[in-house]
């Protein structure tokens with residue numbers, strides 16, 4: 160789904176209002192209703208709400224939420240942060256509607272007016288949304304500083320107040336929300352690490368903005384959604400055999416790091432690849448044969464040529480190299496060999512990327528449309544000009560993907576896939592439980608196995624990253640985020656495939 164930038168969101172609202180048609184006040188009511196549905200599903204009727212509203216349309220949402228919660232019997236106290244004189248028209252209408260119910264709205268004109276709520280009440284932040292275009296100051300800044308020090312749970316409407324939807328945010332004082340209920344789709348700054356952290360857990364609430372406007376909008380940024388995955392994923396066909404699903408080869412592991420090879424192999428086997436061969440150092444042979452009897456195993460010694468031990472490269476449809484490989488001269492030898500031997504898109508991860516960072520001349524030898532899966536540190540090593548500023552880093556990611564004709568997968572909470580055509584896809588599956596050693600090795604195995612099955616490299620990237628996060632979410636549901644192991648992600652790949660399959664429209668479900 161497209162990620163629209165601030166001006167486009169405003170235009171999408173206006174287009175929906177004109178073409179649905181729907182009055183803007185009713186669109187606001189729809190947004191507020193979506194929030195109230197979410198809130199009443201998650202909070203029992205004895206919970207009290209403190210709702211902080213601004214004077215623009217984000218404040219209008221807050222005032223409408225207050226009214227709808229009161230109508231459902233919740234305890235609500237509403238506060239108007241009167242940082243300017245004029246209301247937006249829809250905010251004023253909702254202010255009048257709330258007052259005409261006899262609701263108590265406290266007007267806050269200066270910092271001394273803030274009243275400390277009971278700590279068990281839920282604070283709703285509806286002061287600023289997508290209208291934010293400059294750093295908060297005055298009363299708004301005082302509100303943000305005040306609410307951030309409360310022990311209460313903070314739920315932001317659309318965006319944490321103070322955070323621009325996109326564009327630079329350095330120096331912007333921002334509400335630190337625990338939860339953000341955002342409308343229609345993620346805003347770019349919710350997906351980037353230095354700004355997204357202010358939003359806590361994000362829930363996207365559809366409010367039915369006009370689809371044809373959305374589809375025509377021009378933006379390089381997308382989220383990977385279920386509809387896109389349904390288009391990419393191909394269920395298996397009856398008259399097929401292991402040859403139909405390709406032969407994957409992995410070059411991973413070194414002494415003390417065989418676990419990475421074991422995890423990558425396990426994920427590759429679970430990806431659906433017809434055959435998986437793993438090339439390992441002599442000390443890894445027994446380990447792989449024992450842990451994964453389904454895989455073929457070949458010893459790669461210091462003098463071997465890949466052609467001699469693995470046969471012609473044409474035998475394989477996907478190659479993955481890097482997890483646990485180390486950065487020794489032997490590992491470099493294997494990387495050189497792989498780049499000489501295999502001329503189709505491959506997956507390069509971990510130590511393969513670290514070796515390339517040490518020998519940048521190798522970058523131009525990588526087959527076009529290969530998948531590189533750096534985490535932020537590896538990305539920095541690869542492209543020393545990488546900046547810590549999120550937007551600069553995103554631009555560099557897109558530039559390098561275009562320049563080198565590679566698929567760059569920057570791993571993070573919202574992994575970002577930059578394609579050679581300049582488009583960017585952010586993943587929305589996955590959870591912090593996956594911040595544990597070996598998760599990335601699992602991704603490498605999965606991506607290699609999808610390449611082996613004949614998915615186009617961009618399809619393998621989007622499907623693999625999405626599946627990896629989904630398997631991680633299912634694993635976290637079974638084990639908790641804390642106790643999640645990388646191996647649990649592998650165990651849940653099957654359930655993730657089933658979930659995708661079950662979401663398919665009936666005409667694409669070939670078996671029941």
Ligand SMILES: NC(=O)C1=CN([C@@H]2O[C@H](COP(=O)(O)OP(=O)(O)OC[C@H]3O[C@@H](n4cnc5c(N)ncnc54)[C@H](O)[C@@H]3O)[C@@H](O)[C@H]2O)[C@@H](O)CC1
Nearest residue numbers: 172187190215216217287288289290291292293294295317
């Ligand atoms: N019909 C619509 O347009 C809809 C709008 N919705 C809500 O409307 C919000 C956007 O509303 P607005 O465009 O009125 O903007 P906001 O309510 O976010 O902000 C109000 C105004 O504050 C000013 N401002 C910007 N930065 C400021 C700062 N740092 N300190 C003080 N004032 C500042 C700007 O002039 C801005 O227009 C969305 O985030 C969403 O919550 C939703 O109700 C959905 C429908």
Ligand SMILES: Nc1ncnc2c1ncn2[C@@H]1O[C@H](COP(=O)(O)OP(=O)(O)O)[C@@H](O)[C@H]1O
Nearest residue numbers: 570571572589590591593594596597598599600
């Ligand atoms: N907080 C998080 N939320 C979602 N996904 C995460 C989070 N932390 C890590 N991950 C995912 O886990 C994987 C970690 O990869 P990596 O850092 O290479 O791990 P390792 O080198 O230990 O295998 C990536 O796919 C990343 O997107």
Ligand SMILES: [K+]
Nearest residue numbers: 284287318320
């Ligand atoms: K807000």
